[in-house]
Amino acid sequence: MSDLPELDLEPRVAAMLPPWTEIMQYIRKSPKRQTVEVLRAAAARGRPVVQPRCGVGGHGEMRTLLTTLEQRGRPDILTITIDSFTRLKQFRSAAQTLQRDPAGLNGYPLVTHGWRRGRELNELVDAPIEVRHGSPDPRELFAVALASGFTSFEGGGIDYNLPYSKDVPLARSLAAWAQVDRLCGVLAETGVIVDRELFGTLTAVLVPPSVSLAVCLLEARAASLAGVRCLSVAYPQGGEVHQDIAALRSIPVLARRYLPEHVEVFPVLHEFMGVFPRDPDVADALILYGGLTARLGGAAKVINKTNQEARGIPDAEANVAGIRTTALACTDLLDFVRVDEATVEEETYWLQREVAELVEPVLAAPDLSAAIVEAFTDGRLDIPFSASVHARSEVIPKRDSTGAIRYLGAGRLPFSRPTLRRNEQCLRVDRASLSGRLIDEIRSDINFFVQAETRSQAARLATRAAPTRSAVTGPGGAR
Amino acid sequence: MTSRNTQRTVIIGVARSDAHAVANHLIAMRLREAGFLVVNLGVCTPLEEFAEALSAHPDAEAVLIGSLNGHAYEDLADLPALRAAGRLHCPVIVGGNLSVGSHKDGDERERLLRLGVDHILDDADQIPLLLDLLHAARVTPLTGV
Structure with missing residues (x-):
């Protein structure tokens, strides 16, 4: 039976875990650099570190993948991407598929493989490993990740629910993630800092920057109240460089404004997450552009794409190339590149104003979690293209002529007149003629x-x- | 704003095994823009839930089911049974990417029509027009339809 503080676990999973004191001991005596140290160094240097996504079903295959990426791509942080069954706590299905056809899993079933194999992977590579997944309720996965020695864990009660599940109430996912965050608080008090990354990428399709940042800030506030000390706030590259730079540079500013002082916050860029070019050369150019955006925006980390993106999950070769192309954009090779700072400044002003209008009414409520649930129910918080029925998706995003993402329809978001007018002016659309071609x-x-x-x-x-x-x-x- | 009594209602959603959300939301937006009350059941919706939604909104003009993953036939296999039980009696419109792979020989359309699907659309922009035609036919019944 597990004795992990704060975490209620399925008995079957809990029974397989080592005692809490043993887990603590393992993490403390690990000679590896922790993710938080890598991020601190990157932030101090002003150059983002690169992290690939990677996860395959079989343990041997996962070992090979991690080793290949480390030896040939030299990323600063590595990933274990978890399969869909494990994300939804269908551990039995994960085990069955693993036995029958490991290649049929779209990620590494960490709970099924167990913490001993997790530690094997942890010790196999020099780079610290982050667990990336998409679980509305990640408690078992987090317990096994921690027992494996992984101290970087992606997700939050909003961002790993609405894009991934059809009908998990937000109150439930927020409560599950609060347990994870409270355990991170317990760990922080003993000096073990878990990097908790928030997935501002959401549905990855035309996400308005203020929606992405608002969701992350609310989750960040909930996490820091629960005791989390290190937060990575991930923002998805939209494709218009001034807007993207404004969003990345706003992350530390907004963190200072809305989060407790003792919490470390690192901006992260996800290279473009939408429909990718098919031509590998064009894809490489977009990958380079992503790395450059990350550096200009002051990101501490960038998650790379690959030139096989349009075709599905990449092979190791393409992933290595994606890491290297991204890393190249973060060296001084392209240091001569300048953007129009006045445009960035204007974007920054309006973006931060939009974020304030979204988060401040929610933060003013006495019970943050209840206020988040209520705001999504009412549509005062919303995300476009939600997979979940618990967001209204009344927000209609649209690119303006520069490619920046604006609100064509703000649904019930509580925006001021000037904010709505500014979006209107940027878009300059003729609504009557647009409606037929929407x-x-x-x-x-x-x-x-x-x-x-x-x-x-x-x-x-x-x-x-x-x-x-x-x-x-x-x-x-x-x- | 159309008054509540006269607002036209449609039920939309994505087939049982399909999690593609984007087109579903775009169609919902388009129909709301056109003045419809849209009951959107979202992704991964079994046929049974479409039938339940129709019981809750008996005035709905049509049920629109999107299917982009090539499993439309399997996902809609319960349609004859539901219809036999007196349910899902309004027009059922299916659209999207109807068969697995890029080879489309029209066979998939035939099979869906035999299942009882009333209309198959290739282009989401045709939806308002089809709904208007169905609406007009309902108000002034045509013979021989």
């Missing part, structure tokens, strides 16, 4: 980078077709 327009916003790819291919074809050009290039020159 689905097409938003679909084309979602396919932003695929369309850029198509345009660039068309431009190259046109160049090749032009007679003067082909004469210059010569036969076979433009193949």
Whole structure:
């Protein structure tokens, strides 16, 4: 029976865990650098560290994957991505699939493999490992992660519920995550700092930056009240560089404004999470752009994509290339790149104002968790394209002519007149003529980078077709 | 704003085994914009839940089911049984990506129609037009439909 403080666990999982004192001892005597130290160093240096996603079903295959990525990509932090069965606590299904067809799992079933194998993975590589998943109730997974020595754990009661589950009440996911965060508080008091990363990426499709930041700040406040000392706030690259830089640079500012002083907060960028270009060269360019955005925005960490993104889960080779391309963008190679700081400043002002209008009414309530639930029920908090019925998804995002993500419809979000007017002005849309094409327009916003790819291919074809050009290039020159 | 008594209602959702949320939300937006009261059951919705929603909203003009993962036929296999039990009696419209793989030979459409699906759409932008046609037919019944 497990004696982990604060955590109520399924007896079957609890029975397999080592005693709490043994877990503490293992973590304390680990010679490895902890994630929090890696992030501190990155923040001090002003250059983001790179972390890939990776997870396969079989233990041997997972060992090979982690070793290959470490040896060939040299990321600063590694990942174990967890399979869908484990995310939903379907441990029996995970075990059955693992036995029958490990390759059929879309991640590593850590609870099924157990903490001994977890420790084996932990000791196998130099880089600290983060557990990434998507569980509305992660308690068993967190217990096994901790027993394995992993002190970096992604997710929160909003961001790992609404994009991933159809019908888990927010009150339930928030309560489950509060137990995880309270255990992190207990650990912090003994000097073990768990990096708790919040998934501001949400549904990954046209997420308005203020929605992403507002959700993370509310989760961050709940986590810090529960005792968490180290938070990574992840923001998804939207694709318009000034807006993305404004969002990343706002993370520490908003943290100082809304979170207790003793909490360390690290901005994280997820390289573009939407529909990816199919051409590997164009995909590589987008990956480089992501790394550059992370550096310009002052992120401490960037999660890389791969040039096989359009085709599904990447192989190790593509992941290594993605890590290296991203890392290249974070070196001084591209230090000459400047952006228009006045535009960033203007974005920053409006973004922080939107966030304030979203979070301040919720933070003013006496019971934060209840206030979050109520706000989502009423639509005063909302996310676009929710998989869950517990968010209204009345928010309609739309790109403006620069590619920045705005609110075409703010649903019931409590925005002021000036905020709504500013979004309106940026979009400058004729609503009457738009309504008939709404689905097409938003679909084309979602396919932003695929369309850029198509345009660039068309431009190259046109160049090749032009007679003067082909004469210059010569036969076979433009193949 | 249309008055509550006259607002037209539709029930929409995504088939049982399918978790694609984006198109579902876009269609809901589009229909709300057009003035419909949209009862959106969201992703991974079994046919039984569409039937329950229709009992709760008996004035709904149609049930719209999206299916993008190629399992439309399997997901809708209960339709004849539900219809035989006197349920899901309004027009059932299915759209999306109807069969696994890129090869579409029309066979999948035939099979869905035989199951009792009333209309199959390839383009979500056709939905308001089809609903208007069905609405007009309901107000002024056509013969031989």
